[in-house]
Amino acid sequence: xxxxxxxxxxxxxxxxxxxxxxxLTAEIGFESFVPDEKGMQAYIQxxxxxxxALKEVIRNFPMEDVSLSYTITEPEDKDWNEEWEKNFxxxxxxxxxxxxxxxxxxxxxxxxxDIVINPxxxxxxxxxxxxxxxxxxLLDADLKGKSVLDMGCGTSILAILASMRGADPVxxxxxxxxxxxxxxxxxxxxxxxxxxxxxxxxxxxxxxxPFDVIxxxxxxxxxxNDLPAYTACMHSGSEIYMSGFYVEDIPAIRERGESxxxxxxxxxxxxxxxxxxxxxx
Numbered sequence: 001x002x003x004x005x006x007x008x009x010x011x012x013x014x015x016x017x018x019x020x021x022x023x024l025t026a027e028i029g030f031e032s033f034v035p036d037e038k039g040m041q042a043y044i045q046x047x048x049x050x051x052x053a054l055k056e057v058i059r060n061f062p063m064e065d066v067s068l069s070y071t072i073t074e075p076e077d078k079d080w081n082e083e084w085e086k087n088f089x090x091x092x093x094x095x096x097x098x099x100x101x102x103x104x105x106x107x108x109x110x111x112x113x114d115i116v117i118n119p120x121x122x123x124x125x126x127x128x129x130x131x132x133x134x135x136x137x138l139l140d141a142d143l144k145g146k147s148v149l150d151m152g153c154g155t156s157i158l159a160i161l162a163s164m165r166g167a168d169p170v171x172x173x174x175x176x177x178x179x180x181x182x183x184x185x186x187x188x189x190x191x192x193x194x195x196x197x198x199x200x201x202x203x204x205x206x207x208x209x210p211f212d213v214i215x216x217x218x219x220x221x222x223x224x225n226d227l228p229a230y231t232a233c234m235h236s237g238s239e240i241y242m243s244g245f246y247v248e249d250i251p252a253i254r255e256r257g258e259s260x261x262x263x264x265x266x267x268x269x270x271x272x273x274x275x276x277x278x279x280x281x
Contacts, residue, residue: 002046005075006030006054008039011067019272020063023246026219028053031176039068043075045176094135098161103189113139113164116189117155118182130243133268133275134158134217137241143167146212151202151230152222152244156183156195158215163192167213170195173204202229210235217275220245224256231260234280243275250274 006025010017018040022033029048034041051072058068091101091108099111102118131154138158144166150159153172163170172195174180183197198204210233216223223242230240240262242253247269253276254264262278269275 003043003075004046004049005073006042006044006070007073008042008068008070010039013037013039015271017063017066019246021057021061021068023219024057024061025054026244027221028057046074092132094132095139097139098135100157113161115157115160115164117157117186118189129270129273130217130275131157133270133273134215134241134243135161136268137275137277138162138165138215141165141213141239141241143213147171147209148213148215149173149205149211149233151214151216151226152218153183153197154179154217155186156197157186158217159183159195160187160190160192162213162215163195164190168194171211172197173200175199175201202226205229205233208233210238212238214238214240215242216240217243220249220252223253227256227260231257231262231280236280238280240278240280241275242278243273245274247272247274250276254278 008021010021015035018035021040022042025042028050030042030044032043054070061068091099091105093099093109093111097111098113098115099109100115100117101108103116135158138161143162146167148159148162148167148170150156150162150170150172153159153174156172159170159172172183174183177199180197180199187195187197206229214230214234216230223244234240245253250267257278258264261281263281265277265279267274267276
């Protein structure tokens with residue numbers, strides 16, 4: 001799979017600006033982001049890249065007095081594991097109970113749940129605030145013996161933790177064939193045998209038996225659009241955990257969920273990124 005690397009320069013540059021830029025470009029297909037002191041690098045499959053859509057994002061950027069520019073390159077072939085080890089991917093601990101690391105890490109904390117993830121390329125280690133928030137929710141949830149669906153599974157970190165916490169069976173779905181293949185590799189690395197990984201979108205859910213728990217860490221627009229498909233495969237008492245949006249987006253997510261029979265339970269935030277829990281009435 002071929003990717004473009006788009007190097008954004010923001011003036012001024014701060015975390016809020018790069019977070020907003022990441023959220024907006026995610027809506028037009030970008031899937032991984034590496035912030036730096038000048039802006040960020042963002043990655044998108046070449047087949048999905050639409051430069052006119054990108055220019056529209058720049059023209060309509062919703063923050064005043066921000067200047068944005070960008071350059072486009074095709075990443076060279078390299079040992080991405082080595083690159084992550086040197087520059088980006090460090091072990092992460094969630095709630096003092098779960099550690100995420102790669103096979104190339106030799107020194108990492110011990111925890112109740114030990115998840116091994118191999119990035120294999122420059123995308124998808126799951127260290128974003130939204131992922132860590134959902135991991136925190138799963139650590140607090142009662143998952144034993146429950147069926148779980150992980151929509152937009154990425155590297156399947158969330159599905160793996162759900163399985164480790166007793167969920168059975170677990171279904172993981174993603175629209176990206178690289179994510180599906182990487183998920184299967186990561187599942188095997190963690191010696192998990194009850195996760196099924198599928199390639200596709202929410203249309204795959206039609207006619208499915210209800211799930212006890214649904215996880216959807218994607219983005220605001222996709223969640224609002226796909227919530228009817230999620231609720232169609234939920235029963236009374238089913239839980240859904242969603243993230244990939246900002247705290248200010250919670251009212252729209254809540255209103256959409258409540259219109260479909262869900263009851264809002266709570267939210268947690270990390271650097272203005274939000275994760276919500278709702279239950280089917």
